[in-house]
Amino acid sequence: xxxxxxxxxxxxxxxxxxxxxxxxxxxxxxxxxxxxxxxxxxxxxxxxxxxxxxxxxxxxxxxxxxxxxxxxxxxxxxxxxxxxxxxxxxxxxxxxxxxxxxxxxxxxxxxxxxxxxxxxxxxxxxxxxxxxxxxxxxxxxxxxxxxxxxxxxxxxxxxxxxxxxxxxxxxxxxxxxxxxxxxxxxxxxxxxxxxxxxxxxxxxxxxxxxxxxxxxxxxxxxxxxxxxxxxxxxxxxxxxxxxxxxxxxxxxxxxxxxxxxxxxxxxxxxxxxxxxxxxxxxxxxxxxxxxxxxxxxxxxxxxxxxxxxxxxxxxxxxxxxxxxxxxxxxxxxxxxxxxxxxxxxxxxxxxxxxxxxxxxxxxxxxxxxxxxxxxxxxxxxxxxxxxxxxxxxxxxxxxxxxxxxxxxxxxxxxxxxxxxxxxxxxxxxxxxxxxxxxxxxxxxxxxxxxxxxxxxx
Amino acid sequence: xxxxxxxxxxxxxxxxxxxxxxxxxxxxxxxxxxxxxxxxxxxxxxxxxxxxxxxxxxxxxxxxxxxxxxxxxxxxxxxxxxxxxxxxxxxxxxxxxxxxxxxxxxxxxxxxxxxxxxxxxxxxxxxxxxxxxxxxxxxxxxxxxxxxxxxxxxxxxxxxxxxxxxxxxxxxxxxxxxxxxxxxxxxxxxxxxxxxxxxxxxxxxxxxxxxxxxxxxxxxxxxxxxxxxxxxxxxxxxxxxxxxxxxxxxxxxxxxxxxxxxxxxxxxxxxxxxxxxxxxxxxxxxxxxxxxxxxxxxxxxxxxxxxxxxxxxxxxxxxxxxxxxxxxxxxxxxxxxxxxxxxxxxxxxxxxxxxxxxxxxxxxxxxxxxxxxxxxxxxxxxxxxxxxxxxxxxxxxxxxxxxxxxxxxxxxxxxxxxxxxxxxxxxxx
Numbered sequence: 001x002x003x004x005x006x007x008x009x010x011x012x013x014x015x016x017x018x019x020x021x022x023x024x025x026x027x028x029x030x031x032x033x034x035x036x037x038x039x040x041x042x043x044x045x046x047x048x049x050x051x052x053x054x055x056x057x058x059x060x061x062x063x064x065x066x067x068x069x070x071x072x073x074x075x076x077x078x079x080x081x082x083x084x085x086x087x088x089x090x091x092x093x094x095x096x097x098x099x100x101x102x103x104x105x106x107x108x109x110x111x112x113x114x115x116x117x118x119x120x121x122x123x124x125x126x127x128x129x130x131x132x133x134x135x136x137x138x139x140x141x142x143x144x145x146x147x148x149x150x151x152x153x154x155x156x157x158x159x160x161x162x163x164x165x166x167x168x169x170x171x172x173x174x175x176x177x178x179x180x181x182x183x184x185x186x187x188x189x190x191x192x193x194x195x196x197x198x199x200x201x202x203x204x205x206x207x208x209x210x211x212x213x214x215x216x217x218x219x220x221x222x223x224x225x226x227x228x229x230x231x232x233x234x235x236x237x238x239x240x241x242x243x244x245x246x247x248x249x250x251x252x253x254x255x256x257x258x259x260x261x262x263x264x265x266x267x268x269x270x271x272x273x274x275x276x277x278x279x280x281x282x283x284x285x286x287x288x289x290x291x292x293x294x295x296x297x298x299x300x301x302x303x304x305x306x307x308x309x310x311x312x313x314x315x316x317x318x319x320x321x322x323x324x325x326x327x328x329x330x331x332x333x334x335x336x337x338x339x340x341x342x343x344x345x346x347x348x349x350x351x352x353x354x355x356x357x358x359x360x361x362x363x364x365x366x367x368x369x370x371x372x373x374x375x376x377x378x379x380x381x382x383x384x385x386x387x388x389x390x391x392x393x394x395x396x397x398x399x400x401x402x403x404x405x406x407x408x409x410x411x412x413x414x415x416x417x418x419x420x421x422x423x424x425x426x427x428x429x430x431x432x433x434x435x436x437x438x439x440x441x442x443x444x445x446x447x448x449x450x451x452x453x454x455x456x457x
Numbered sequence: 458x459x460x461x462x463x464x465x466x467x468x469x470x471x472x473x474x475x476x477x478x479x480x481x482x483x484x485x486x487x488x489x490x491x492x493x494x495x496x497x498x499x500x501x502x503x504x505x506x507x508x509x510x511x512x513x514x515x516x517x518x519x520x521x522x523x524x525x526x527x528x529x530x531x532x533x534x535x536x537x538x539x540x541x542x543x544x545x546x547x548x549x550x551x552x553x554x555x556x557x558x559x560x561x562x563x564x565x566x567x568x569x570x571x572x573x574x575x576x577x578x579x580x581x582x583x584x585x586x587x588x589x590x591x592x593x594x595x596x597x598x599x600x601x602x603x604x605x606x607x608x609x610x611x612x613x614x615x616x617x618x619x620x621x622x623x624x625x626x627x628x629x630x631x632x633x634x635x636x637x638x639x640x641x642x643x644x645x646x647x648x649x650x651x652x653x654x655x656x657x658x659x660x661x662x663x664x665x666x667x668x669x670x671x672x673x674x675x676x677x678x679x680x681x682x683x684x685x686x687x688x689x690x691x692x693x694x695x696x697x698x699x700x701x702x703x704x705x706x707x708x709x710x711x712x713x714x715x716x717x718x719x720x721x722x723x724x725x726x727x728x729x730x731x732x733x734x735x736x737x738x739x740x741x742x743x744x745x746x747x748x749x750x751x752x753x754x755x756x757x758x759x760x761x762x763x764x765x766x767x768x769x770x771x772x773x774x775x776x777x778x779x780x781x782x783x784x785x786x787x788x789x790x791x792x793x794x795x796x797x798x799x800x801x802x803x804x805x806x807x808x809x810x811x812x813x814x815x816x817x818x819x820x821x822x823x824x825x826x827x828x829x830x831x832x833x834x835x836x837x838x839x840x841x842x843x844x845x846x847x848x849x850x851x852x853x854x855x856x857x858x859x860x861x862x863x864x865x866x867x868x869x870x871x872x873x874x875x876x877x878x879x880x881x882x883x884x885x886x
Contacts, residue, residue, distance in 0.1 A: 055749050066763075112544050120738045195768075310773070332495065
């Protein structure tokens with residue numbers, strides 16, 4: 001269509017200079033011909049200056065604003081003093097400032113002093129990073145590591161790692177479906193869509209209890225076709241903050257085993273949820289112990305504060321090291337036409353921090369502080385809600401939920417009310433990011449939640 | 458699903474029988490039995506082989522990364538200084554989805570011209586991309602989504618990954634003739650034929666300067682003719698510019714093809730990379746731009762590019778973008794960069810001269826003027842795969858089997874050795 005418009009525009013222009021041979025502007029004309037317009041350079045130039053090209057992208061409409069990242073944009077535009085950004089999940093200090101971890105500053109200083117070069121990484125990423133990231137996740141003494149059964153590729157944070165895995169699923173399991181929790185991180189659907197992997201949802205969030213709909217979850221996983229890829233949040237479920245208990249994890253593993261499904265973990269908060277790296281890896285290690293082959297996407301955006309460096313990994317646990325080698329080679333083949341090789345800076349930071357015992361210990365302490373601050377605001381918020389709300393509603397879910405996010409149970413209209421009346425920015429699904437909350441603002445937030453919950457239908 | 462895997466495994470034969478996991482409460486066959494090992498990447502595989510070779514004489518003229526005259530990787534002074542300023546940067550927060558605004562601004566000035574009206578009119582949709590690869594891939598995905606009936610015309614030969622990119626984006630590929638083996642130059646007549654014979658409104662991938670792998674670029678006059686023919690045919694020009702500044706030493710000169718097309722009123726697309734010209738290989742920083750009718754359309758197109766990037770990597774890495782913004786945004790640092798990039802280009806031009814002179818002094822029966830006619834990092838030597846294999850086996854010289862020499866790997870120390878080896882394997886042809 002655009003070509004037709006362009007041709008019309010061109011012929012209108014050139015028609016002023018010389019009558020156009022009929023066949024030279026026909027769409028799809030393929031025969032060679034002598035174009036009278038070829039003669040005379042000066043003539044050509046004048047025509048060029050006048051002609052107008054109509055863009056082929058006429059029909060491109062504006063994409064909808066991203067529901068999560070769009071919240072921060074709206075927050076920035078708000079001039080009210082009381083405004084609070086509980087939208088995107090980036091950690092803030094008590095003073096609501098971004099936080100660069102000390103160990104990261106130290107690692108960067110070391111890197112600067114060493115004057116390392118900027119050569120291309122191999123497609124699979126920095127070897128030192130791949131080694132430490134797998135060890136962090138599975139435990140260095142885990143048999144899957146000892147036996148070389150994990151294919152690890154450095155990825156562009158959680159998103160990039162998930163995308164590589166999804167592309168791999170599409171290529172090697174073209175009939176398979178992905179099962180994702182309802183709700184889940186918004187971008188999960190986009191990732192599977194763009195990778196052309198069909199997906200369906202399993203029940204997860206129970207609005208009545210503001211907790212886990214465990215029976216629904218198990219039933220839906222059971223009802224799915226055998227050999228589906230079940231996307232599980234390793235810890236600190238996003239957006240609800242609701243995690244299965246260890247006993248529930250065992251039962252989930254049972255049904256996955258029964259249905260011959262493949263577990264696919266998204267681990268974006270290791271260390272950030274409970275404050276302990278090992279505790280937060282519990283679910284992944286449980287499944288590994290039970291002998292599953294599985295996929296795990298990792299991110300260092302939150303736990304090392306490396307958001308903008310885009311550092312993560314995709315790990316595929318295979319039943320043999322030979323399978324691991326083959327899988328790794330095919331993951332590389334998917335990465336090469338996406339970005340050739342991954343960015344080096346964040347990988348070096350992680351490798352330096354985790355690889356140095358002093359820095360590693362310091363990191364663990366900083367992580368405990370971050371997780372601790374979040375636990376403290378949960379506690380304060382819970383206390384404020386319980387004191388101020390006279391209805392007797394049970395607000396304990398605030399304490400039971402874990403990690404950066406809390407599903408408040410507010411629906412869209414109520415969430416909009418939070419923004420419109422109280423200048424509190426959150427996502428429309430009722431998710432608040434506790435990382436953006438300070439102790440001093442808990443009371444204000446409690447008032448807003450109580451008001452929105454009770455007074456808005 | 459498990460049944461399918463077992464079938465595939467059975468067909469493979471005994472040596473592919475499923476390996477049982479020995480730990481855990483159950484044994485199981487692998488899900489990944491049908492996953493074959495991927496073939497080695499032809500370019501990156503060369504470096505792997507080089508690294509494994511113990512010979513003290515070995516020379517790596519394979520991968521296209523710049524080396525100094527001692528054969529060492531280089532980090533530019535302007536980059537080091539920019540990094541010093543970044544260290545202790547308080548904020549590592551996510552970049553906006555389209556990437557660093559400052560870096561994009563500076564990149565557009567570099568490609569479209571410092572005072573470009575198009576920039577002032579905000580007609581260019583641009584996002585930060587994962588170096589040249591990422592920029593090409595985003596464009597290919599955009600093409601697939603919004604112009605699903607189009608295909609891409611790719612020159613013969615081209616950087617191997619171009620084929621992978623458009624293939625994985627599911628955009629059908631065609632080729633157009635480009636390289637002329639007999640002259641080791643441009644097959645201009647055939648190229649023009651193919652441009653004319655392509656259906657109106659076809660999409661073409663053009664190397665803006667320093668064609669990879671041949672080093673053969675159209676002359677300015679030839680670019681004008683190509684541009685004219687594109688107008689006649691209403692083709693869409695997509696420029697891959699991975700070597701701006703690195704080819705001639707002058708960024709404006711290296712962008713000449715693009716400037717000609719812009720003068721002629723084309724609406725272009727452009728992938729830019731800072732891997733070579735700023736030595737930021739591993740940082741993965743580049744820019745994808747698409748020139749639109751007007752500001753409104755540019756905003757819409759940019760939003761759709763962001764929408765494509767979100768499920769691929771959410772937002773691009775910050776470090777390299779900061780380095781680029783600081784360098785290009787600071788007049789002193791930018792001056793330093795221009796000096797350094799000219800230095801790199803000059804060294805390569807010098808090595809081209811040296812290699813050619815050495816071959817001629819050795820009394821080679823063949824013509825080697827293409828070495829100095831070609832431009833940029835690569836020289837298409839015209840050697841056969843068998844001759845290349847001999848270079849590797851007998852002389853420990855590593856390059857891709859298409860006879861492509863990365864001139865960045867040539868030094869005053871090894872130019873003689875290299876010339877001698879090339880002479881040995883080609884003198885009887």
